[in-house]
Amino acid sequence: MTYSIHILNRMHALYDVRMTSGAESEDDAILDGIGPAFSRLRRRVPTSRRDASRNLILNIVTAGDGEMTVGGVAEELGVDQSVASRMVSDCxxxxxxxxxxxxxxGRRTVLKVTPEGAAARDGFAKAQRLAFEEITRDWPAEERLQFxxxxLRYVEDGARLRRQEHHEPG
Incomplete structure (x- = not known):
């Protein structure tokens, strides 16, 4: 799964426009709460900061279309290449x-997930599923699945939008 910093920046820009217009409905207030909610959600799974970082990198490398490089990881995270390089080096x-x-x-270096990395990623995914099930344990089954x-659709559409923006001349 991809978490696009660009999408968040766009959401904040839309929020700023709405707030300066002075008109905010209840729906706007709900939508404005999405960013902070995602931040809190990330903290729900009990992992160390290092494990969370490794999980993020493993998901990016695994989900990458084709071959993933450190530069691709940096772009996906919206960070400097030196930051991505340190995160990749840790992995x-x-x-x-x-x-x-x-x-x-052959002149490029790409990243490959090892069997140990795949096992770690699977372990992170299981922990995240358990957290999801715990959080939604009182929800009707259909609501849980619909959410x-x-x-998943939101994340996929965000990744698609990001790919389109990356490939458009600008």
């Missing part, structure tokens, strides 16, 4: 990733 030191020559361009479907 490599933990045995979760390895660097390999690109099969498309899961909509959340």
């Amino acid at each position: 490599i030191a933990a045995g979760h990733l390895l660097r390999a020559a690109s099969q498309q361009d 899961a479907r909509l959340l």
Whole structure:
């Protein structure tokens, strides 16, 4: 799954426009609460900061279309390449990733998830599912599944939008 910083920046810009217009409905207040809610949601799964960072990197490398590089990770996270490089190096030191020559361009170095990294990612996913089930334990089953479907759609649409914006000349 991809969490686009660009999408959040766009949401904040829309929020700023609404707030300066002086008209805020109850629906606007609900929609304005999404960003802070996502921040709180991330903290729900009991992991260390390092594990959360590793999980994020593993998901980005796994979900990447084609070959993922450190530069691609930086772009996906919206951070400097040096920050992404440190995060990737931590995953490599933990045995979760390895660097390999690109099969498309031997001059490039790409990232590959190791079997240990795949196992760690699966463990993180299980912990996240357990947290989701705990949080929604009192919800009707259909509401739980509908929310899961909509959340996955939201993430997929965000990734699609980001890819379109990345490939458009600007």
